[in-house]
Amino acid sequence: MSATPTPSPAHAPDAAPHADGTSALLHAEGLHKTYGSTPALAGADFSIRAGEVVAVMGPSGSGKSTLLHCLAGIVPPDSGRVLYRGRDLSALSDAQRSALRRGDFGFVFQFGQLVPELTCLENAALPVRLAGAGRKQAEAQARQWLERLEVDDIRHHRPGQVSGGQGQRVAVARALAARPSVVFADEPTGALDSLNGERVMQLLTEAARDSGAAVVLVTHEARVAAYSDREIVVRDGKARDMSAMAGVA
Amino acid sequence: MSISHTLLGLLETGPRHGYDLKRAFDERFGHDRPLHYGQVYSTMSRLLKNGLVEVDGIEAGGGPERKRYAITDAGITDVEEWLATPEKPEPYLQSTLYTKLVLALLTDRDASSLLDTQRSEHLRLMRELTRRKTHGDLADQLICDHALFHLEADLRWLETAAARLDKLAKEVRR
Incomplete structure (x- = not known):
């Protein structure tokens, strides 16, 4: 295998104190979100540091995905704010937020995230190309991650021609290929059997830790959450940072 | 054994x-x-x-x-x-976790916090076993998986109990 891809200086882990006085990479403060008359998020205050793998746990409908969408700047909170490297996401323009999601953030979802018309290699190279790299460079970079995720052999296949586990590894490679600072993973193993799911988690967390990326991992499965460093529990829209609980480092 | x-x-x-x-x-x-x-x-x-x-x-x-x-x-x-000779399956009907939960409710203590603390402790051990499994051989993986599946079952029970806490509180205090 080739050398482990490493983060570019622009996205290197940043543990220096920010304007808000914290060393957080991502910081949530008093987040609330309501859809119609349904409160989806009723309070979230916590920080995530560079290189941390943080599980967001809770029952179905508890507000986990809403929290992830707010943290990633996909939906704006009704009140409260999300700081990324000390910058308030809601103070950014749509174009700036889109650029952030393309360059600084990576995403892995449960399924349906690969472009069916593109090969696995083209899919994995997509965020690198969108960030402005030429095809050759983007594909070379993507191949490093496909190798790391053990799916380089299927790089010329289209998503419809590979198994669910292989497709999910390609999705992880794609999420990491642009060397993001934060990977948002929403039930990334939800559609996989136990063995495949565990392998994907192992590869995702190892690769993210090696590259210094933080991972926000939404899951309702304890065995998946066990790959994290700590957990945030969401119940009835309220997110609680459990690292303050006894026995948790 | x-x-x-x-x-x-x-x-x-x-x-x-x-x-x-x-x-x-x-x-x-x-x-x-x-x-x-x-x-x-x-x-x-x-x-x-x-x-x-x-x-x-x-x-x-x-x-x-x-x-x-x-x-x-x-x-x-x-x-x-x-x-x-098959081993007798463990019936799991004598649970310290359940006893603690009921006693917390009976004595008006914070049962929700008890469940949270227990969840964190279970996850802490699951993380440790997951790390060991990741670096171990197949025998290590299987023995860790055995423990992980049992801990996961406990955690699912903790979640179920947390979701039914209000109802359980009413029943035990009747």
């Missing part, structure tokens, strides 16, 4: 000294709880008395650690019967 049957089973693969038996046991099954030498020798004395093992040879120097043990035909039959 039946230590005597496990040692007998190991002996069926070939005669061994007591310290070899301990080492083989610890490597394969000891994990966090290695055998004491005393346990090995007292078990071997009992198996010897019951005719399930015999002394295959004694090295010069004397002492129990110099004896080499071999399994007898009666011992092989004993192992055979033990392996063929």
Whole structure:
């Protein structure tokens, strides 16, 4: 295998104190979100540091995905704010937020995230190309991650021609290929059997830790959450940072 | 776990000294709880008395650690019967977690916090086992998976209990 891809200086882990006085990479403060008359998020205050793998746990409908969408700047909170490297996401323009999601953030979802018309290699190279790299460079970079995720052999296949586990590894490679600072993973193993799911988690967390990326991992499965460093529990829209609980480092 | 049957089973693969038996046991099954030498020798004395093992040879120097043990035909039959007998599934009806939860509700303590603390503790151990599994061989992976599946079952119960806490509180306080 080739050398482990490493983060570019622009996205290197940043543990220096920010304007808000914290060393957080991502910081949530008093987040609330309501859809119609349904409160989806009723309070979230916590920080995530560079290189941390943080599980967001809770029952179905508890507000986990809403929290992830707010943290990633996909939906704006009704009140409260999300700081990324000390910058308030809601103070950014749509174009700036889109650029952030393309360059600084990576995403892995449960399924349906690969472009069916593109090969696995083209899919994995997509965020690198969108960030402005030429095809050759983007594909070379993507191949490093496909190798790391053990799916380089299927790089010329289209998503419809590979198994669910292989497709999910390609999705992880794609999420990491642009060397993001934060990977948002929403039930990334939800559609996989136990063995495949565990392998994907192992590869995702190892690769993210090696590259210094933080991972926000939404899951309702304890065995998946066990790959994290700590957990945030969401119940009835309220997110609680459990690292303050006894026995948790 | 039946230590005597496990040692007998190991002996069926070939005669061994007591310290070899301990080492083989610890490597394969000891994990966090290695055998004491005393346990090995007292078990071997009992198996010897019951005719399930015999002394295959004694090295010069004397002492129990110099004896080499071999399994007898009666011992092989004993192992055979033990392996063929299914283990009784654990009914899990005596749960300390459940008892603590009910007592917390009965005494108006914060049951929700109790469940949260327990969840964190379970996850802490699950993380430790997951790390060990990631770096271990297949045998390590399987023994860790066995523990992880049980811890996961506990966690699912903790989630179920948390979701029904209000209803349970009403029932236990009736």
